[in-house]
Amino acid sequence: MSAVSDTCFIVNWSNFRRRGDLFKHFKTINLPIAVIDEVRDVDVKRFIAGWIVKGFIKILPSLPSIDVETLKLIRLVENIPSLPRIDPPEAYGLIYAKILGIPLLTDNKAPKRIVKVIKEYEDVAVLDSLDVLKAIYCRRGLLRSRVKEFMQDTGISFSAERLREIDIDA
């Protein structure tokens, strides 16, 4: 399976002690070039470079047609008060996910909400880190311990309701 990732998601997974497990589930992760431009931390750059060398990460170019779509999406979201702001690289990722017909990986709430409200994006699958942890570890019975490790390593916290679903006390 392939997916598109935004900046926060790939940074979060770079901080996870079992970061390589990401590629047990995804054959390839596509990063918009805007994501690479946003990364400055040497460790994160090192991980991304290593994954590019192994063919796990592909870079998606910046294209004028997608720039236009990005602006349209940002303006559209701004005009729907119930939706949180979407930042440009994240919007870029969502548009690429829609065009390529593959999931978007993000730990931000805006894309998950956009696909529930804007019909044009309803077919895009948006997965966050908990969705991915479930997909990787559920069958092996490791999920609870891996989720705890992930939260420790990344400073990500999953909502009490979602943690209860996997039998973890918030």
Added chain:
Amino acid sequence: MVNGLEELVEGWRREDEEAREARRRSADWSYIERQKEPIKTALKLMVETGDLWVAARIAGLPIDEFNKIRIKAKIPIVV
């Protein structure tokens, strides 16, 4: 798709409020107050909004570098 939109939005509002409370509760306020400006303001914005992208720009830092400071300040990203 927009059926039940009000219910959906009300659920999001509750989620957002719970997330904000979690950030306020978990944050290391002593660490935040010891930071120089504009990092201090950016961390406070992060607590209130959870918006890492904007907070990083207020801090004048790349997102991954600001994210390290966020982790030190014990401000969770609530998903």
